Amino acid sequence: EISDHAYDQLEEELRKLDPDNYVLGLVGSAPKGVNKIRHDYKMLSLDKCYEVQDLKSWMEEHEVLSIFKLDGVSCSLIYEKGQLTMAKTRGDGVEGENITQRAHWIDDIPKYIPLKDAKIEVRGEMYCTEEDFLHLGQAMQDRELARPSSQRNIVAGLVSRKDDIDLCRFISFKAFDYINLAPTHAPLKKEKEKFAKLEKFGMDVPDEQIHKDFSSVERRIQEAQEFMA
Numbered sequence: 001e002i003s004d005h006a007y008d009q010l011e012e013e014l015r016k017l018d019p020d021n022y023v024l025g026l027v028g029s030a031p032k033g034v035n036k037i038r039h040d041y042k043m044l045s046l047d048k049c050y051e052v053q054d055l056k057s058w059m060e061e062h063e064v065l066s067i068f069k070l071d072g073v074s075c076s077l078i079y080e081k082g083q084l085t086m087a088k089t090r091g092d093g094v095e096g097e098n099i100t101q102r103a104h105w106i107d108d109i110p111k112y113i114p115l116k117d118a119k120i121e122v123r124g125e126m127y128c129t130e131e132d133f134l135h136l137g138q139a140m141q142d143r144e145l146a147r148p149s150s151q152r153n154i155v156a157g158l159v160s161r162k163d164d165i166d167l168c169r170f171i172s173f174k175a176f177d178y179i180n181l182a183p184t185h186a187p188l189k190k191e192k193e194k195f196a197k198l199e200k201f202g203m204d205v206p207d208e209q210i211h212k213d214f215s216s217v218e219r220r221i222q223e224a225q226e227f228m229a
Contacts, residue, residue, distance in 0.1 A: 008048060008050075011024070011048075012048070012050065035097050035098040035099075036091070036095045036096070036097060036098075037086070037088050037095065037096060037097070037098050038094065038095050039076060039088070039090075039093070039094060039095065039096060040121060040179075040181055041121075041179060042093050042094055043074060043076060043090040043091075043093050043096070043123065044093050045093075052218070052221070055217065056214050056217075059211075059214060059217065063210060063211065063212050064210075064211050064217070065190075065191040065192055065195075065208050065209070065210055065211070066208065066209050066211060066217065066220050067176060067206040067207065067208050067209075068206060068207070068224060068227075070125035070127055070174055070176075070206065071125075071127065071152055072125045072126050072127030072128070072152060072155050073089060073090070073125065073126045073127075073152075073155045073156050073159065074089065074090035074123065074124075074125055074126075075087060075088070075089060075090070075099070075103070075123070075124055075125065075126045075173065076088050076089075076090070076096060076121055076122070076123050077103065077109060077121065077122040077123075077124070077175075078119070078120075078121055078181070079113055079115065079119070079120050079121075079122065080119045081116050081117070081118075081119075082112050082113050082114065082115050082116045083111070083112055084100075084103070084104075084109065084110070084111050084112070084113075085100075086098070086100055087099050087100045087102070087103030087109070088100075089159065097159075097160070099159045101165060102158070102159045102165050102168045103168075105165060105166055105167075105168035105169045105171075106126070106168055106169070106171050106172070106173050107169065108172050108173035108174070108203070108204050109173050110201060110202050110203060113201040113202065114200070114201065115201070118180065118181075118182060119180075119181040119182035120178060120179065120180055120181060121177075121178075121179040121181055122175050122177070122178055122179075122198065122201075122203065123175070123176065123177035123178075123179070124173055124174050124175035124176050124177070124203075125173070125174055125176070126155050126159065126171050126172070126173050127151070127152075127155060127171070127172055127173075127174070128151045128152075128154055128155050128170060128171055128172065129151075129172055130151070132170040132171075132172065133148065133151045133154070133170070135170060136148060136154065136167065136170040139167060139170070140167065143164065145164070155171055158170075158171060159171070172204070173203075173204065174203075174204050174205060174206050175198045175203040175204065175205055176194075176195075176198075176205060176206055177194060178194040178197050178198055191208075192208065192210060195208050
C-alpha cells in the first residue's frame with residue numbers, strides 16, 4: 001500500500017510518459033457477483049491539478065463552483081416518478097453493484113422526492129462520520145464481528161455485505177450531481193442550479209462556494225490546506 005499522494009504522482013508520471021495508456025481510463029474496481037448493473041452515463045473520476053497556475057489557466061475568466069472532496073464510496077441513485085428505484089456503486093465507471101436494499105437503510109438518501117414527471121439520476125458520496133464510526137464499531141463488536149479499522153474502507157465493506165445490511169444505517173450520503181435521464185424539463189445551465197435542486201429534494205449537499213475571480217479560489221485552497229494540516 002502507498003499513500004494517495006504517492007499514487008497520484010505515479011499516475012501523473014504515467015500520463016506524461018504514455019497519455020493513451022489504458023490504465024489511465026480505469027476507475028475504481030470492477031463490481032463482483034451477479035448484482036452488476038450498467039450506468040446510463042459513465043461515472044468517471046475528475047481530472048487532477050497540482051499547480052495553481054494550471055488551475056488559473058483552466059478557470060480563465062469563468063465563474064466556478066468549488067466543494068471539498070469527499071472521501072468515501074461514490075453512489076448513483078435512480079428516481080422514477082419521484083420514487084427511489086435503484087442505487088448502485090460506481091464500480092469500474094461502466095458497471096456498478098446494485099445496492100438498493102442497503103441504500104434504504106441510509107437516512108440521508110430520500111426514498112421519495114417531489115418530482116413526479118421525470119426520471120433522474122443523483123450522484124454523490126457515501127461516507128462514515130467519525131461519530132458514526134465509533135457507534136458502528138461497538139455495534140459490530142456486539143455482533144461478534146471484527147471492529148472496523150478505517151472509516152473509508154468500512155463503507156465499501158458494508159454496502160458489499162450479504163448479511164447485517166442494517167449496519168448501513170451508520171453510513172451518511174452527500175449529493176453533488178443531478179442528471180436528467182428522461183428529460184421533461186429544461187436542462188440546468190449551471191452547477192449551482194444542481195445544488196439548489198438537490199437541496200429542494202431534501203438531500204444533504206457539500207458546502208459549495210461560487211468563485212468569480214481567482215483570488216477567491218486561492219482562499220478556498222488555503223482553507224483546505226489548513227483543514228488538512
